[in-house]
Amino acid sequence: xxxSLLLLASTLLACGGSESAMRLGMAGPxxxxxxxxxxxxxxxxxxxxxxxxxxxxxxLEIVYRDDQGEGSVAAAIxxxxxxxxxxxxVVGHVTSGAMVAAAKVYDGKLSALxxxxxxxxxxxxxxWVFRVISSDSANGVDLARFASRLGKxxxxxxxxxxxxxxxxxxxxxxxxxxxxxxxxxxxxxxxxAEVYGAWFAQQKPDLVFVAGTERSGLALMREARxxxxxxxxxxxxxxxxxxxxxxxxxxxxxxxxxxxxxxxPAAQKFVAAYRARYAADPDGNxxxxxxxxQVLVAGLREVGGDRAALREWLAARxxxxxxxxxxxxxxFLPTGDPVGKSFVMTRIRSGALTPAESAK
Amino acid sequence: xxxxxxxxxxxxxAGLSLVVVLLLVAGAVGRSAISGLSADLARTLDGVRRxxxxxxxxxxxxxxxxxxxxxxxxxxxAADLESFRNxxxxxxxxxxxxxxxxxxxxxxxxLVATIDAQLSSIEAGLAAAHRLRDLGRQAxxxxxxxxxxxxxxxxxxxxxxxxxxRAQQLERATTALQDTATRxxxxxxxxxxxxxxxxxxxVVTTVRGISGPLSLLVAHARALSRGHLDFRTDTDLPGEFRxxxxxxxxxxxxxxxxxxAATGTAEEVATSAHQLTSAAEQVSLAAAQTAxxxxxxxSGAELQVSSLREADAALQGVRQRAxxxxxxxEEVADLASGIERQAREKRxxxxxxxxxxxxxxxxxxxxxxxxxxxxxxxxxxxxxVGIVSRIAEQTNLLSLNAAIExxxxxxxxxxxxxxxxxxxxxxxQAQQAAEDVVQLTAVVTRRVGTTTQAMxxxxxxxxxIESVSKGIDTALTSITTAAxxxxxxxxxxxxxxxxxxxSVGAAALGISSAARAAEGHAAAAEQVSAxxxxxxxxxxxxxxxxxxxxxxxxxxxxIVASLRAE
Numbered sequence: 001x002x003x004s005l006l007l008l009a010s011t012l013l014a015c016g017g018s019e020s021a022m023r024l025g026m027a028g029p030x031x032x033x034x035x036x037x038x039x040x041x042x043x044x045x046x047x048x049x050x051x052x053x054x055x056x057x058x059x060l061e062i063v064y065r066d067d068q069g070e071g072s073v074a075a076a077i078x079x080x081x082x083x084x085x086x087x088x089x090v091v092g093h094v095t096s097g098a099m100v101a102a103a104k105v106y107d108g109k110l111s112a113l114x115x116x117x118x119x120x121x122x123x124x125x126x127x128w129v130f131r132v133i134s135s136d137s138a139n140g141v142d143l144a145r146f147a148s149r150l151g152k153x154x155x156x157x158x159x160x161x162x163x164x165x166x167x168x169x170x171x172x173x174x175x176x177x178x179x180x181x182x183x184x185x186x187x188x189x190x191x192x193a194e195v196y197g198a199w200f201a202q203q204k205p206d207l208v209f210v211a212g213t214e215r216s217g218l219a220l221m222r223e224a225r226x227x228x229x230x231x232x233x234x235x236x237x238x239x240x241x242x243x244x245x246x247x248x249x250x251x252x253x254x255x256x257x258x259x260x261x262x263x264x265p266a267a268q269k270f271v272a273a274y275r276a277r278y279a280a281d282p283d284g285n286x287x288x289x290x291x292x293x294q295v296l297v298a299g300l301r302e303v304g305g306d307r308a309a310l311r312e313w314l315a316a317r318x319x320x321x322x323x324x325x326x327x328x329x330x331x332f333l334p335t336g337d338p339v340g341k342s343f344v345m346t347r348i349r350s351g352a353l354t355p356a357e358s359a360k
Numbered sequence: 361x362x363x364x365x366x367x368x369x370x371x372x373x374a375g376l377s378l379v380v381v382l383l384l385v386a387g388a389v390g391r392s393a394i395s396g397l398s399a400d401l402a403r404t405l406d407g408v409r410r411x412x413x414x415x416x417x418x419x420x421x422x423x424x425x426x427x428x429x430x431x432x433x434x435x436x437x438a439a440d441l442e443s444f445r446n447x448x449x450x451x452x453x454x455x456x457x458x459x460x461x462x463x464x465x466x467x468x469x470x471l472v473a474t475i476d477a478q479l480s481s482i483e484a485g486l487a488a489a490h491r492l493r494d495l496g497r498q499a500x501x502x503x504x505x506x507x508x509x510x511x512x513x514x515x516x517x518x519x520x521x522x523x524x525x526r527a528q529q530l531e532r533a534t535t536a537l538q539d540t541a542t543r544x545x546x547x548x549x550x551x552x553x554x555x556x557x558x559x560x561x562x563v564v565t566t567v568r569g570i571s572g573p574l575s576l577l578v579a580h581a582r583a584l585s586r587g588h589l590d591f592r593t594d595t596d597l598p599g600e601f602r603x604x605x606x607x608x609x610x611x612x613x614x615x616x617x618x619x620x621a622a623t624g625t626a627e628e629v630a631t632s633a634h635q636l637t638s639a640a641e642q643v644s645l646a647a648a649q650t651a652x653x654x655x656x657x658x659s660g661a662e663l664q665v666s667s668l669r670e671a672d673a674a675l676q677g678v679r680q681r682a683x684x685x686x687x688x689x690e691e692v693a694d695l696a697s698g699i700e701r702q703a704r705e706k707r708x709x710x711x712x713x714x715x716x717x718x719x720x721x722x723x724x725x726x727x728x729x730x731x732x733x734x735x736x737x738x739x740x741x742x743x744x745v746g747i748v749s750r751i752a753e754q755t756n757l758l759s760l761n762a763a764i765e766x767x768x769x770x771x772x773x774x775x776x777x778x779x780x781x782x783x784x785x786x787x788x789q790a791q792q793a794a795e796d797v798v799q800l801t802a803v804v805t806r807r808v809g810t811t812t813q814a815m816x817x818x819x820x821x822x823x824x825i826e827s828v829s830k831g832i833d834t835a836l837t838s839i840t841t842a843a844x845x846x847x848x849x850x851x852x853x854x855x856x857x858x859x860x861x862x863s864v865g866a867a868a869l870g871i872s873s874a875a876r877a878a879e880g881h882a883a884a885a886e887q888v889s890a891x892x893x894x895x896x897x898x899x900x901x902x903x904x905x906x907x908x909x910x911x912x913x914x915x916x917x918x919i920v921a922s923l924r925a926e
Binding site: 075100101121182187195 | 445448449452456459460464466469470471472474476477479480483484485487488490491492495504
């Protein structure tokens, strides 16, 4: 009985606490590794901010919703966020498809700062949608030039059949100098990995570019290795999660927005904190989510929780008014894309993204 | 209203300005409604067109993509694979365009995302089937393709659902457009009706504002034309009419004052005319009486004149005889001349008297007196003639005695006898003359009696003639005096004869003067009568003028009275 009362009291206190907190929404496929990394980056940021006294004395709170990376789910969640007046802004969405679908819901009502949604389709999609990751149209170009510099001339292109995959693959195909022997859509779960492994073995490309995420990527690498494929495997930021299977991912080339080996003090401080909290190295997903939260908190500190004021503040982040982040200074173009963010070309060595060559 | 819009003009200007403003507003609203509606329509239609085209592109490309995928599985032609990729890419582009279109509901966005995910999954499966075929694993390829067939059916259902949602959306858009159109139409209608109502109100109030005061003023004008000068119009009217009403009221007041003044004047004139008429009538009556009296005086005077003429004629005879006497008696002639002188003096007196006869009554009275005196004079003449006769008898006796004495004296007395005889003859002649005078005097007396009678009648009627008679009487008294002097002088024979002659001459002169006086009286009477007639005529003219004046004043009074009458 006494225990029940204590529980009730603590619940009430928690409720009281949440009443006075500054709240953000966040949505992503948290079941996925890259989604989880996003969430962890955000949680770390919240923990650090609240430990430092919150936002002008008010604690920060994030409402997490899992959109499964599905546009339909993301649109419904976005609607919920819009209708919840306590939500000042949204961190995310994480994936491009979800963000494209949700952007129309947020338009004119609620600011969304996407973490890793890099689809070119998001460029200028709404004045209320911003992102901390550069666009796939830019990333694809960077990756294609990197591949060309590696001397690859015969590429098979696979893409997860969503906004991210299609956008990145299309950008890569447009910029790649060599022959493209295949341009095939795949499922994110790697269903047909065996088929493509066999096909790569038959067709013998010297480069397999996969515009996708870690599950399909790992499945493909496993099957390709089984089939004796010797081609280099290259992926974009969606592949930073491949480190979860160091064996399968060994040797994969990844164009990442962030590497834990980034020597800058701010990056190393973040890496240390992340390691301390999660006992793992942070990847681009975690770093971008961390930076997204930091940017929104800076806005909340300056203009408070008013949605429109916050959007104005975000739109005003340009040039010398950039916010310093672990992935670099963050400012926005009028299209909502970040200014001057660069990819770091890495190769996975023993489960770590080690710098391969700077794309810039 | 009157306080703010004092005049009909300002009322009209303000009202019509309001109507114009309202109509301008209506026009602007109509224009903006139409342009807004057309913009809405264009936007909606554009959205619908783009969505329809996107939906059609999505549907068509999916169908083409699936068909190409099937063909590649059958034949393995690279063109079919290319077509599969291109149409698939186009389908995703269409999906993206659809996703980007305006006005999608969350459920539609979700559906489009579902379709995209479904299609993506199907594409991935088909792409794998294609690679299986490339690898020569035909059975596995068929199997992989069959595995996504169920998804294809679901995709078809989802596309149909999307089409239905788009149709509903279109319907909602149409309804919204219709609602907007209806709302704007109603608003426009309300504004126009408002403008019309205000316009009608302005027309009505203006017409009332004009016709009400106008009918009041017309009534006022009619009342004035009927002479209701005390009629007043209430001046609580719109500006222009207030001025008009005030002007009419002041005109009526002025007219009323004029009428009052005219009435007073007319009454005064009427009174004066009445008085004048009655005075004129009295004057006329008096003049008529005077005229008739004068007429009688005139006729009396004429009668008197004719009598005097006869007396004068008789006296002429006497005078002739008297001259004969004078021829024998210078003393008598001297006396006669003295009488004549006296008579001349009297005549001057008579002239003076005649001048004094301005007063007709006194003149007639004096004439009557004179006639009376004449009568007395005739008696005196008779007495005088009796004396002459007695003197002649005594002279005859004396001459007879002288003849006897002469005869006694013989021849010494012969001459004396001749003188005595001559004296006797003279006495005889004197006797004869005296008899003639007696006879003439009798005639005169008779005539004078007649005259006296006429004079008595005249004197009884007109005192003026009596005074003339008195004048004559006085003159004749003087004559009598002269005659007495003649008698005194006629102590001698010649003297007596001359005296006789002189007396007769004086009598003749007196009569003549009386006659002339009578003529003068008659002339004066005629003049008086004429002037009386003139006066009478003037009085009648005056009376007629007074009558005309009276009639005029009565008419004037009637007119003025009619001005006040109801």
